[in-house]
Amino acid sequence: MTIGGPSDSSPSKNRRRDAARVKAKQLRVSQKKKDRRNKVFLQGGIGIAAIAIVVLVSVIIVNSIKPAGPGPKNMASDGALIGEGMITVLTPALQPDANPRPSEPDPTGAVANIRIYVDYLCPLCGDFEDANTEQIAQWVDSGAATVEIHPVAILTSKSAGTKYSLRAANAAACVANYSPDDFFDFSSALFVDQPEETSPGRSNNEIKAVVKDAGVSTALSSINSCIDDGTYESWVKAATDRALDGPIPNSSMKSIIGTPTILVNGKPYTGSLDDPKEFASFVQQALGETYSTSTPTPTPTPGG
Structure with a gap:
């Protein structure tokens, strides 16, 4: 008789099968527990990642959409008004959602009021600035004219993503707020070696x-902190929208349609931007027309 034949081995096989089933069951239970742990960890990880994404997006939104704050001081009309002696007229800051207060033109008509809407990336603005800033400064310094400069940011998307127009206009507002009598010189200086449209423009450090x-x-x-913080960017955007939506105060213009927009005593200048003689002639003409309408016609004395 062969040792370990079929009849003798059956109980042993059964025990081995039972042991295998028990072991398999234990492995399945262990695997299920492991799967549950992994699922919990995965869900927790997804939850943490989702929270991190929400926090990151919130930070980006908070940093990119700043609540509207007061505008700069000395620009209550949305522009800086410079008068005799190159002194900037002081005004309180424009509060959020408040309407700008237009500057009052000279009631006698004897002083030319020059108003310029500029974008510091606009090449045509640079042409006008190069040709006319010196004579405008002479007229204003002597008291023959005032100049009101309105920085706007129409070309914000035209600087390779750096928003140079917006940042430059914000910088002008910073100077107007903290050092108003330097506004004219700084505004003019932004057109020296003016960055080309579609270029990145100047960095904040270069603007400073x-x-x-x-x-x-x-x-x-x-001023440097104001530039880095973009303190008046919300105001610049609002002022730009107001200029584009109109109406333009003390003028028949419904709105500006581009830059530069130049008005003299409310009359739009449409002549050559780089011909100072033509612009000077227009100023004289506008001044004469304003003076003639603001001066009462003498009443003839009845004959004796």
Whole structure:
């Protein structure tokens, strides 16, 4: 008889099968527990990742959409008004959602009111600035004219993603707020070696260098922080929308349609941007027309 034949081996096989089933069951139970743990960890990880994404998006939104704050001081009309002696007229800050207060033109008509809407990336604005800034400064300094400069940001999307127009206009507002009598010189300096449209424009550090090079010495630290923080960017956007939506105060213009938009005593200038003689002639003409309408016609004395 062969040892370990079929009849003798059956109980052993059964025990082995039972042991295998028990082992398999234990493995299945263990695997299920492991799967549950992994699922919990996975869900937890997804939850943490989702929270992190929400937090990141919230931070981006908060940083990119700043609540509207007050505008800069000395630009209550949405522009800086410079008068005799190159002194900027002081005005309180425009509060959020408040309407700008238009500057009052000279009631006698004897002083030319020049108003310019500029985008610091606009090449045509640069052409006008190069040709006319010197004579405008002479007229204003002598009291023959005032100039009101309105920075707008129409070309914000035309600087390779850096929003140069918006940042430059914000910088102008910073100077107007902290060192108003330097506004004209700084605004003019932004057109020196003007960046080309579609280029990245100047960095904030380069804009701050222009501030210093323009001779600004008052409150430099505050101006630099204002530039870096984009303090008045919301105001610039609102002022730009107001100029594009209109109406334009003290003028028959419904709105500006581009930059530069130049008005003299409310009359739009449509002549050559790089011909200072033509612009000077227009100023004289507008001044004469305003003076003639603002001066009462003498009443003839009845004959004796």
